[in-house]
Amino acid sequence: xxxxxxxxxxxxxxxxxxxxxxxxxxxxxxxxxxxxxxxxxxxxxxxxxxxxxxxxxxxxxxxxxxxxxxxxxxxxxxxxxxxxxxxxxxxxxxxxxxxxxxxxxxxxxxxxxxxxxxxxxx
Numbered sequence: 001x002x003x004x005x006x007x008x009x010x011x012x013x014x015x016x017x018x019x020x021x022x023x024x025x026x027x028x029x030x031x032x033x034x035x036x037x038x039x040x041x042x043x044x045x046x047x048x049x050x051x052x053x054x055x056x057x058x059x060x061x062x063x064x065x066x067x068x069x070x071x072x073x074x075x076x077x078x079x080x081x082x083x084x085x086x087x088x089x090x091x092x093x094x095x096x097x098x099x100x101x102x103x104x105x106x107x108x109x110x111x112x113x114x115x116x117x118x119x120x121x122x
Contacts, residue, residue, distance in 0.1 A: 042072040043095075044109045046087035057081025057094030057102045057120075064101055073097040077120035078105065089113060096120050 045051045045067055054061040058081040067073065074097060081094040086106030093105035093115060110116050 040074050042074055045069075045071045045073065045103075046107050046109065049087065049107055051103055051107050053097065053101045053103055055100055055102070057096075059084065061102070067103070073103065073108065075108070075110070075117045078115050078117050079120040079122075 048069060050069055051067040051071070052063045053065045053067060055064050057079045060082065073095070075095045076098075077096045078093050079096065079102075080092050081102070082104075083090060083092040084104040084106045086104060088106050088109060091104065091106040091113070094102040095105050095108055095110075095117075096102055
């Protein structure tokens, strides 16, 4: 089935104040979305490493997938867990890279030995 023409119902005229409020709200939403997009950084996994992604912040959680060499990951939040030694030191910080997916911070080049993102909410 194809459509050659679409008839639209005429819109009711808006009060000027409603249009202004909608524009301000839309502008705030766009600004918020742009700010959120620019604040999310991607961090490199240590060179030459295929990194296990786990279902929780520790080596006792099951492996959900493996990141390939050269992968970059976002870090949404961080939480304490099993202490791991890796290329970037020894750390008990685990990085949340997706819903229910964590990697040890000892394998992620963040430029810091401490927390760089908010703590994950349990």
